[in-house]
Amino acid sequence: MHEPVEPRGIANRLLTVEAMRRVDAAAIAGGIPGLTLMEAAGAAVAERARGLLPEGGRALVLCGPGNNGGDGFVAARLLAEAGYRVDLRLLGERGALTGDAALAAEAWPGPVGPAEAELAAADLIIDALFGAGLSRDLDGLARALVEAVNRADCPVLAVDMPSGVDGDSGAVRGAAVAATETVTFVALKPGHLLQPGRARCGVLHVADIGTGEAAFAAGIAGQDRVLFHNRPGLWTLPRLAAASHKYTRGHALVLSGPAYRTGAARLAARGALRIGAGLVTVASPASALPENAAHLTAIMLRACENADDLDDMLADERLNALLLGPGLGTGPATCDLVAVAAAAGRALVLDADALTSFRSEVRTLARHIRDGEASAVLTPHEGEFVRLFSGTEAVAEGLAKTERAARAARIAGAVVVLKGADTVIASADGRIAINDHGSPHLGTAGSGDVLGGLIAGLLAQGMAPFEAACAGVWLHGDAGLRFGPGLIAEDIPELIPAVLRDLEGGT
Ligand SMILES: NC(=O)C1=CN([C@@H]2O[C@H](COP(=O)(O)OP(=O)(O)OC[C@H]3O[C@@H](n4cnc5c(N)ncnc54)[C@H](O)[C@@H]3O)[C@@H](O)[C@H]2O)[C@@H](O)CC1
Numbered sequence: 194m195h196e197p198v199e200p201r202g203i204a205n206r207l208l209t210v211e212a213m214r215r216v217d218a219a220a221i222a223g224g225i226p227g228l229t230l231m232e233a234a235g236a237a238v239a240e241r242a243r244g245l246l247p248e249g250g251r252a253l254v255l256c257g258p259g260n261n262g263g264d265g266f267v268a269a270r271l272l273a274e275a276g277y278r279v280d281l282r283l284l285g286e287r288g289a290l291t292g293d294a295a296l297a298a299e300a301w302p303g304p305v306g307p308a309e310a311e312l313a314a315a316d317l318i319i320d321a322l323f324g325a326g327l328s329r330d331l332d333g334l335a336r337a338l339v340e341a342v343n344r345a346d347c348p349v350l351a352v353d354m355p356s357g358v359d360g361d362s363g364a365v366r367g368a369a370v371a372a373t374e375t376v377t378f379v380a381l382k383p384g385h386l387l388q389p390g391r392a393r394c395g396v397l398h399v400a401d402i403g404t405g406e407a408a409f410a411a412g413i414a415g416q417d418r419v420l421f422h423n424r425p426g427l428w429t430l431p432r433l434a435a436a437s438h439k440y441t442r443g444h445a446l447v448l449s450g451p452a453y454r455t456g457a458a459r460l461a462a463r464g465a466l467r468i469g470a471g472l473v474t475v476a477s478p479a480s481a482l483p484e485n486a487a488h489l490t491a492i493m494l495r496a497c498e499n500a501d502d503l504d505d506m507l508a509d510e511r512l513n514a515l516l517l518g519p520g521l522g523t524g525p526a527t528c529d530l531v532a533v534a535a536a537a538g539r540a541l542v543l544d545a546d547a548l549t550s551f552r553s554e555v556r557t558l559a560r561h562i563r564d565g566e567a568s569a570v571l572t573p574h575e576g577e578f579v580r581l582f583s584g585t586e587a588v589a590e591g592l593a594k595t596e597r598a599a600r601a602a603r604i605a606g607a608v609v610v611l612k613g614a615d616t617v618i619a620s621a622d623g624r625i626a627i628n629d630h631g632s633p634h635l636g637t638a639g640s641g642d643v644l645g646g647l648i649a650g651l652l653a654q655g656m657a658p659f660e661a662a663c664a665g666v667w668l669h670g671d672a673g674l675r676f677g678p679g680l681i682a683e684d685i686p687e688l689i690p691a692v693l694r695d696l697e698g699g700t
Pocket residue numbers: 217227230231232234257258259260261262263264322323324325326327328329330331332335352353354378402
């Protein structure tokens with residue numbers, strides 16, 4: 194189990210639903226009454242609601258039968274006190290409310306409407322139906338209510354989680370509110386970042402409700418999965434010393450496919466160079482050298498026909514990071530290249546055909562990595578992931594994406610970057626980062642090849658594999674966000690200088 198020591202890492206920690214319960218319980222045990230926490234949560238919701246409501250506007254607050262509903266009662270009261278018109282509806286019987294939620298309901302001075310009635314017209318709906326306590330799929334009245342919320346043409350502010358989204362997996366349980374904004378408490382939960390939950394949250398806000406650092410520490414203690422939001426601060430890019438030269442900035446080697454299958458390697462190589470590797474070499478079969486030479490200038494070329502040639506090349510210790518896979522072709526020849534690269538103990542990025550060549554043979558791949566003491570980053574998309582890990586516990590039905598990636602990382606003894614709209618980066622030591630910094634425009638041919646090159650370029654500069662993978666994913670996502678429609682893979686390396694400049698200015 195890995196416990197990060199730096200406080201910046203802790204700032205990016207996510208809380209599972211269970212860990213959040215422990216935070217609440219520890220805060221209460223430490224002397225903060227539960228009702229005080231609920232008042233703070235409701236106040237944070239009311240404050241955000243005021244930002245979404247016109248002056249004196251009308252809020253419709255939908256309260257559920259648990260403490261999420263309790264937060265709704267508090268927010269309703271505070272908004273009414275501030276002069277807003279508030280309609281409140283309760284799903285369930287008022288008499289069935291217990292604990293702090295019952296106390297919050299008692300303090301609400303207005304009428305409590307039934308959930309069955311048609312939704313009243315409003316300037317804002319506050320969704321306080323279900324949060325961390327969601328325990329089954331929505332059906333019946335709860336589901337009808339959520340569907341009615343999604344038909345309403347006003348903004349929706351979700352309390353803690355959009356009702357119907359699972360806090361740990363981001364799954365939609367039957368139906369889920371599509372919120373404009375979500376206010377959650379203490380820290381983000383995985384379900385705020387994993388799809389489809391991420392898309393239901395809208396703009397995310399995290400409110401401090403006064404639980405304190407000791408309760409937070411109690412909440413995250415003892416977990417064998419350590420969850421992070423992938424953001425700058427979780428990793429630090431290599432700093433360029435004044436005395437740096439190209440040989441101190443690492444040398445990345447990208448293996449290219451044969452003639453007419455070389456574009457992927459060039460995209461990756463360009464990514465590695467732009468991200469700051471001092472030297473980048475593309476190695477290809479001799480037949481493909483002219484094709485590569487016609488397109489490459491700063492990037493060097495070498496002939497490499499097979500695993501023996503690669504072995505000879507790796508006698509040069511300065512080749513410290515390798516990317517294998519894009520365009521290589523699947524089969525035993527690619528497996529041999531991976532075996533030689535791993536045996537040389539270098540930092541590896543394995544993508545595409547290098548992963549598919551080990552279809553259902555991940556244990557063999559893991560043995561190569563272990564025996565060579567190589568540090569490897571595997572970058573599968575969903576299809577490659579299923580092929581590589583089929584037959585293992587990483588592809589069991591119904592698992593959250595975080596758990597699949599974490600299990601895969603343990604099996605492979607490598608960092609696994611499970612790509613998608615919600616890329617998850619998992620390390621064999623139990624660290625998991627979820628990335629929501631990206632753009633659907635990145636779903637374009639060759640984009641993944643550039644990502645592999647970025648990670649290889651960071652590894653070449655000496656970054657540790659988990660941090661290099663997280664940083665590569667974030668930088669790639671940032672490039673996608675700033676370009677938008679019309680993005681093609683060739684654009685991504687060219688955007689990296691601006692991404693780096695802004696990052697250096699902002700962190
Ligand atoms: N001290 C605390 O624990 C605090 C909790 N807070 C709030 O409390 C929430 C968690 O409260 P709870 O644990 O009471 O859980 P919830 O209020 O999220 O939901 C639990 C209730 O919903 C019912 N339920 C669950 N799934 C259902 C479904 N599919 N259909 C119909 N009914 C369903 C359960 O039977 C239970 O009555 C958090 O999300 C947060 O909003 C905040 O007030 C901060 C402090």
